[in-house]
Ligand SMILES: Nc1ncnc2c1ncn2[C@@H]1O[C@H](COP(=O)(O)OP(=O)(O)O)[C@@H](O)[C@H]1O
Ligand SMILES: C=C(OP(=O)(O)O)C(=O)O
Ligand SMILES: [Ca+2]
């Protein structure tokens with residue numbers, strides 16, 4: 189008698205025939221070979237196959253012939269131990285590979301085989317302790333670590349790893365400090381407007397010790413050895429030591445991933461980050477003004493992070509380092525996105541946070557070279573990074589399909605909100621922060637250009653999100669105007685929506701990234717001018733912000749219109765359009781662009797209150813003038829003529 193789960197009889201009239209599973213009547217539950225295991229533990233051990241400790245980009249499975257696996261691991265651990273050395277002990281901790289919980293390698297075994305350092309007299313309990321190193325784990329391994337040990341880690345419906353960055357959901361530029369010594373005092377940009385807030389070497393060491401002691405006190409740390417810069421001649425080796433799988437996966441995605449062979453020969457890193465973000469700095473330490481401190485020491489080639497878990501701090505910290513190292517080699521570092529057309533025409537997209545670098549460089553009809561950080565050398569452009577970091581607020585599949593589709597297994601989704609059951613992400617939800625983010629490897633964008641390098645740029649697009657609504661959607665710039673706007677680095681922020689409508693605030697950030705530059709802005713500007721002149725590149729100013737009024741009365745320019753404008757720049761059609769000059773800013777604006785209503789091209793047409801338009805225009809012009817006062821005493825390049833032209837290229841009234 190058969191019954192279903194509800195106990196209701198479903199008995200057929202006649203008994204069922206016996207199920208025939210095999211001709212000879214012997215019942216097998218499967219037809220495969222039996223597993224080669226005597227116990228469940230053995231069975232589990234079969235599940236995992238040994239492989240290289242990395243995730244190769246191109247599936248290279250080379251022969252690891254030059255050094256034995258044991259020797260390679262010993263060297264690696266020694267190098268990591270040296271990285272984690274503290275001041276008081278002089279030597280690093282005893283490090284051992286693998287997850288302490290995973291019983292990957294028994295401690296005694298490793299101690300016996302790998303003499304990480306010469307035996308020293310134990311001066312403290314911490315030197316008796318082992319620190320397990322999770323070295324260049326794969327995304328899958330990092331998912332497991334995050335989900336097991338880090339609160340707030342979940343897999344979303346599309347397979348991304350949702351994480352929380354804690355109390356800080358954005359960068360903390362006021363807590364970023366740079367060690368001042370005889371070299372940096374001379375070389376770097378200090379004082380008004382500079383992002384380089386000074387600290388002394390000793391204080392750096394105090395913070396370094398705090399971070400290193402914190403990391404050494406943990407059962408395990410994550411170590412990433414990776415590269416920056418796709419230009420092979422100017423590649424930098426970076427090591428990131430962190431406490432969270434989230435941070436390790438973020439950097440795995442954002443830096444260039446080495447192949448197993450490259451990792452084998454990695455050697456000593458050129459730069460090391462100690463990310464102890466969960467642990468605060470000591471506010472009684474000299475120079476500390478909060479519990480957060482991001483400290484850069486160029487001489488030691490080290491960065492220490494205390495009191496912030498926002499992952500963007502690491503990528504932008506390394507960007508600062510590149511802004512120091514590259515100009516020394518006559519290479520210009522750029523806070524810009526970059527893409528290339530089918531015919532090899534390259535465009536740069538400069539702009540401050542939220543102005544559209546990532547959105548507009550990710551273009552289905554063009555090859556993506558990178559979304560945020562590039563180098564421009566004698567040979568052309570190269571991306572510094574191996575991944576993209578997109579803003580996700582109000583992300584839609586229709587408007588940004590490539591970014592949408594990149595949010596899948598392996599992608600880190602920061603501070604987003606999802607349905608607790610379906611794990612479907614609600615991209616409109618700002619409950620945690622407005623700065624929700626997705627970090628994914630660049631190859632998640634289908635038309636990424638790998639390797640991420642390209643020829644010299646043809647178009648240099650300066651993006652400004654003008655919440656005042658007075659800058660034209662697009663204008664063609666002279667070289668002097670390009671320099672003026674590059675040095676100004678304008679965008680506008682909109683005030684919080686909750687307290688009702690407030691005035692937008694203008695922000696000026698030299699080189700569209702004052703927070704990251706290390707030298708005086710005019711150094712970068714001079715290099716840009718020289719390169720643009722030599723390559724005959726055209727500058728453009730694109731307003732991705734408001735039209736028809738300021739924030740509150742007007743609307744943000746529709747993304748499809750901005751894309752049409754960008755298309756016309758790329759195709760070259762805009763270069764030959766008819767232009768009219770605007771008053772105050774003296775910008776050349778086109779009268780027509782295919783696919784864009786002509787009336788929006790001239791901002792005053794879109795404002796119903798013409799008087800308010802004129803007032804707002806003059807107000808913004810005044811803010812530009814005031815901001816530029818700091819730069820009027822600087823010469824740009826070798827040529828006095830260019831300096832004078834730049835000064836004249838600003839608003840005139
Ligand atoms: N007209 C527009 N042009 C560019 N971006 C726009 C526009 N309108 C709205 N946006 C939104 O503005 C944000 C731009 O952010 P993003 O591209 O990540 O900036 P960045 O990379 O410069 O920090 C995206 O969320 C995008 O959807
Ligand atoms: C990561 C950042 O870059 P962006 O907003 O320019 O994409 C940031 O500014 O924190
Ligand atoms: Ca950026």
Ligand SMILES: [Mn+2]
Pocket residue numbers: 542545546559560577578579
């Ligand atoms: Mn971006």
